[in-house]
Amino acid sequence: xxxxxxxxxxxxxxxxxxxxxxxxxxxxxxxxxxxxxxxxxxxxxxxxxxxxxxxxxxxxxxxxxxxxxxxxxxxxxxxxxxxxxxxxxxxxxxxxxxxxxxxxxxxxxxxxxxxxxxxxxxxxxxxxxxxxxxxxxxxxxxxxxxxxxxxxxxxxxxxxxxxxxxxxxxxxxxxxxxxxxxxxxxxxxxxxxxxxxxxxxxxxxxxxxxxxxxxxxxxxxxxxxxxxxxxxxxxxxxxxxxxxxxxxxxxxxxxxxxxxxxxxxxxxxxxxxxxxxxxxxxxxxxxxxxxxxxxxxxxxxxxxxxxxxxxxxxxxxxxxxxxxxxxxxxxxxxxxxxxxxxxxxxxxx
Amino acid sequence: xxxxxxxxxxxxxxxxxxxxxxxxxxxxxxxxxxxxxxxxxxxxxxxxxxxxxxxxxxxxxxxxxxxxxxxxxxxxxxxxxxxxxxxxxxxxxxxxxxxxxxxxxxxxxxxxxxxxxxxxxxxxxxxxxxxxxxxxxxxxxxxxxxxxxxxxxxxxxxxxxxxxxxxxxxxxxxxxxxxxxxxxxxxxxxxxxxxxxxxxxxxxxxxxxxxxxxxxxxxxxxxxxxxxxxxxxxxxxxxxxxxxxxxxxxxxxxxxxxxxxxxxxxxxxxxxxxxxxxxxxxxxxxxxxxxxxxxxxxxxxxxxxxxxxxxxxxxxxxxxxxxxxxxxxxxxxxxxxxxxxxxxxxxxx
DNA sequence: CTGAAAGCGCTAACAA
DNA sequence: TTGTTAGCGCTTTCAG
Numbered sequence: 001x002x003x004x005x006x007x008x009x010x011x012x013x014x015x016x017x018x019x020x021x022x023x024x025x026x027x028x029x030x031x032x033x034x035x036x037x038x039x040x041x042x043x044x045x046x047x048x049x050x051x052x053x054x055x056x057x058x059x060x061x062x063x064x065x066x067x068x069x070x071x072x073x074x075x076x077x078x079x080x081x082x083x084x085x086x087x088x089x090x091x092x093x094x095x096x097x098x099x100x101x102x103x104x105x106x107x108x109x110x111x112x113x114x115x116x117x118x119x120x121x122x123x124x125x126x127x128x129x130x131x132x133x134x135x136x137x138x139x140x141x142x143x144x145x146x147x148x149x150x151x152x153x154x155x156x157x158x159x160x161x162x163x164x165x166x167x168x169x170x171x172x173x174x175x176x177x178x179x180x181x182x183x184x185x186x187x188x189x190x191x192x193x194x195x196x197x198x199x200x201x202x203x204x205x206x207x208x209x210x211x212x213x214x215x216x217x218x219x220x221x222x223x224x225x226x227x228x229x230x231x232x233x234x235x236x237x238x239x240x241x242x243x244x245x246x247x248x249x250x251x252x253x254x255x256x257x258x259x260x261x262x263x264x265x266x267x268x269x270x271x272x273x274x275x276x277x278x279x280x281x282x283x284x285x286x287x288x289x290x291x292x293x294x295x296x297x298x299x300x301x302x303x304x305x306x307x308x309x310x311x312x313x314x315x316x317x318x319x320x321x322x323x324x325x326x327x328x329x330x331x332x333x334x335x336x337x338x339x340x341x342x343x344x345x346x347x348x349x
Numbered sequence: 350x351x352x353x354x355x356x357x358x359x360x361x362x363x364x365x366x367x368x369x370x371x372x373x374x375x376x377x378x379x380x381x382x383x384x385x386x387x388x389x390x391x392x393x394x395x396x397x398x399x400x401x402x403x404x405x406x407x408x409x410x411x412x413x414x415x416x417x418x419x420x421x422x423x424x425x426x427x428x429x430x431x432x433x434x435x436x437x438x439x440x441x442x443x444x445x446x447x448x449x450x451x452x453x454x455x456x457x458x459x460x461x462x463x464x465x466x467x468x469x470x471x472x473x474x475x476x477x478x479x480x481x482x483x484x485x486x487x488x489x490x491x492x493x494x495x496x497x498x499x500x501x502x503x504x505x506x507x508x509x510x511x512x513x514x515x516x517x518x519x520x521x522x523x524x525x526x527x528x529x530x531x532x533x534x535x536x537x538x539x540x541x542x543x544x545x546x547x548x549x550x551x552x553x554x555x556x557x558x559x560x561x562x563x564x565x566x567x568x569x570x571x572x573x574x575x576x577x578x579x580x581x582x583x584x585x586x587x588x589x590x591x592x593x594x595x596x597x598x599x600x601x602x603x604x605x606x607x608x609x610x611x612x613x614x615x616x617x618x619x620x621x622x623x624x625x626x627x628x629x630x631x632x633x634x635x636x637x638x639x640x641x642x643x644x645x646x647x648x649x650x651x652x653x654x655x656x657x658x659x660x661x662x663x664x665x666x667x668x669x670x671x672x673x674x675x676x677x678x679x680x681x682x683x684x685x686x687x688x689x690x691x692x693x694x695x696x697x698x
Numbered sequence: 699c700t701g702a703a704a705g706c707g708c709t710a711a712c713a714a
Numbered sequence: 715t716t717g718t719t720a721g722c723g724c725t726t727t728c729a730g
Contacts, residue, residue, distance in 0.1 A: 003489070003490070004465075004468075004489045004490075006706095006707055006708085007707065007708065007709095008707075008708095016716080016717090017716065017717045017718075018707090018708080018709090018717090018718095019709080019710085019716070019717060019718080019719095020715085020716060020717075022708075022709065022710090023715095023716090026709090029710095029715085029716095030715050030716085031715070031716085032715065032716085035715085035716085047485060047488055047489075049462065049465045049466050049485075049489075050466055050707085050708080051406075051466070051468065051706090051707050051708070052466045052467050052468070053402045053403075053405040053406045053411065053467075053468060053706085053707080053708095054402075054406050054706070054707035054708045054709090054722090055707080055708055055709080056402040056708095056722090057400075057402045057403050057406055057706090057707080057708075057721095057722045057723065057724090058707080058708050058709050058710090058721080058722055059708085059709075059722085060722070062402065071432065072421070072428045072431070072432060073428060073429055073432045076425060076428065076642070076645070079421045079422060079425065079428045080422055082421070083420065083421060083422045083449065086447065086448060086449060090448065090456075090459075090460075095446050095448075095463060095467060096446070096447060097444050097445070097446065098435065098445060098447060099435060099439065099444075100432065100435060107439075110439075111439075113398065114444060116353075116398050117398050117399055117400070117401045118401050118402075118444060119353075119400065119401070119402060136396060136398075139396060140352070140353045140396075140398075141352070141353075235644065239644070239645070264645065267645040267646070267647070270647040271647040271648065271649060273647070274647045274648055275648075293425070293642060293645055295584065295588070296425070296588070296613065296616040296642055296645070296646070297616070297645070297646065297647065298616070298619040298620040298622070298623045298646065298647060299620065299623055299624075300620060355722095355723055355724085356723065356724065356725095357723075357724095365700080365701085366700065366701045366702075367701085367702095367723090367724080367725090368700070368701060368702080368703095368725080368726080369699090369700060369701075371724070371725060371726085372699095372700090375725090378699085378700095378726095379699050379700085380699070380700085381699060381700090384699085384700085399723085399724080400722090400723055400724070402722090402723080402724095403706090403722070403723035403724045403725090404723080404724055404725080405706090405724095406705095406706045406707065406708090406722090406723080406724075407705080407706055407723080407724050407725050407726085408706085408724085408725075409706070
């Protein structure tokens with residue numbers, strides 16, 4: 001168990017003062033070429049790595065951002081968000097601290113406390129369970145970035161516009177002759193738990209569907225909307241999309257195409273279709289939303305894609321951009337796209 | 350933007366010395382009831398939260414563990430691992446720093462460097478790309494825990510025994526009359542990149558299949574093994590399970606049941622079956638491995654389940670258990686189980 | 699029971 | 715161009 005070399009070790013070995021070593025290491029200030037050499041050599045020899053804690057303490061920066069998601073196990077969408085954030089953070093030399101509240105208020109509160117203790121430079125979240133939990137975060141001046149949802153008042157926002165993707169998706173369906181189209185809407189949170197009111201973003205998706213559909217010349221009467229949560233309270237439960245899919249597909253006026261509010265809902269819908277002997281896309285066309293597990297499903301699912309990479313970059317950028325006084329929090333808006341795969345076909349019959 | 354209160358602030362407000370405040374906050378040492386009250390009140394009033402950086406610097410502990418995975422976007426298995434680790438870590442008051450190397454050697458090297466800088470108390474990893482990248486980690490005495498794979502020599506291990514789950518799965522198939530059974534083996538890494546040699550754990554799964562099958566009285570000649578990677582170099586590529594599934598299912602002697610080396614491979618196989626007009630489970634029985642996305646597929650996939658919760662707990666426990674001198678690294682072994690769902694049926698015909 | 703003081707490793711202002 | 719020094723916030727002897 002060798003000890004980690006400190007800057008003092010490096011300085012000693014190079015026969016210079018710690019200050020000079022620091023200057024070389026940060027490559028600022030004047031240092032003679034000779035000393036520079038010696039310090040660099042000493043760094044090599046000792047395998048010196050800076051101690052971030054010490055640096056943080058001194059600079060009051062932690063080089064760390066906290067990320068709050070609900071649960072990627074319940075909804076694969078969060079896997080993609082998490083991945084995108086990580087890549088963007090890395091690029092800015094930041095490390096990410098994560099936790100999942102998994103719809104448990106205590107988890108959220110405690111996790112945020114932990115973030116404060118770690119002096120994260122910002123908190124990024126996707127779906128604040130209880131916005132009041134962010135009060136201590138605000139109190140110590142940590143900026144908050146909210147992705148997609150709008151629950152926390154004092155937060156920079158990464159907004160996602162469902163319309164471009166929705167438009168392309170509906171255009172595809174209409175071109176293939178579909179007229180009776182359903183939207184399997186989701187809402188964040190779980191019905192029997194707190195925090196399950198439909199959020200702006202969920203309404204947004206639904207409204208986007210209705211508005212774009214009408215703009216495409218579809219009759220409002222031929223549009224069907226099913227509402228409910230995205231995921232289930234327990235991993236033991238049948239998928240929400242299966243339960244609601246059964247209802248949707250056995251109704252008197254069965255839609256010929258369904259757009260789901262998430263790939264997860266679409267996955268359940270595919271199960272319902274299979275159970276009912278409906279072939280996709282021959283008997284029923286299905287389009288997902290998010291483009292998370294779309295490519296893993298059978299058939300590979302056409303989906304309205306979230307711009308994950310751009311979301312990650314925007315979130316990190318907002319996290320680091322100082323709150324310009326009086327300016328109020330910033331906001332970025334990003335567009336969805338449509339990724340056609342194998343789950344959309346011509347209208348049957 | 351209020352500033353975070355420090356312990357000195359608390360002490361001043363309570364009219365005591367920082368040392369006394371510390372004693373109250375850590376609830377150790379003798380403090381008069383009166384002073385205790387006053388300090389506690391001051392903590393409340395200021396909303397004091399300890400500064401972990403400062404504490405770390407002083408205690409040389411970081412309360413942080415680093416986790417290296419490949420990519421949960423490519424393989425959903427890692428989502429479950431990541432989730433389990435997070436829960437276990439939380440319980441021990443640890444925070445997790447994550448990164449995904451995504452089969453990029455530079456990412457792995459740089460990420461581990463970052464972990465060293467953060468003074469993580471341990472590094473947990475699932476699939477070391479280049480074991481030599483861990484040398485600096487060893488050099489500074491950070492313990493390493495390896496989950497499932499065995500690539501790093503000096504590491505504590507969480508081993509997973511595929512046999513119990515495999516046994517139950519094969520028993521189910523045999524009871525339903527299956528005799529010609531294939532195993533769609535995976536190997537970590539990607540064929541056209543470094544680090545793609547089949548690993549012990551992958552061999553382990555395949556060998557478990559062969560051994561258990563023969564113990565079940567199956568004729569070796571009726572067993573088929575297909576080998577290849579788990580995932581594809583790019584998210585654009587068709588799933589590996591689809592490509593290999595096509596070959597497997599169009600061969601002269603088509604198996605009546607397939608066990609896949611991962612749910613991801615099984616997902617591709619379901620796509621192949623659909624494409625070829627084979628119904629699951631009527632024409633073909635399919636069993637996955639991991640139990641990651643199994644419940645999202647259509648039909649819901651029977652799967653050999655990894656004991657995720659136990660893996661998370663064991664990994665964190667090993668991460669924190671000091672390396673008993675001379676003892677060599679510890680190891681824990683955990684058993685898989687079998688989760689039957691809807692993708693297994695009686696042998697056709 | 700309480701306080702003073704040193705120091706973890708690093709940085710930046712200031713002096714030389 | 716280089717070194718000295720003080721101090722970030724916390725903990726922990728050691729005196730009192």
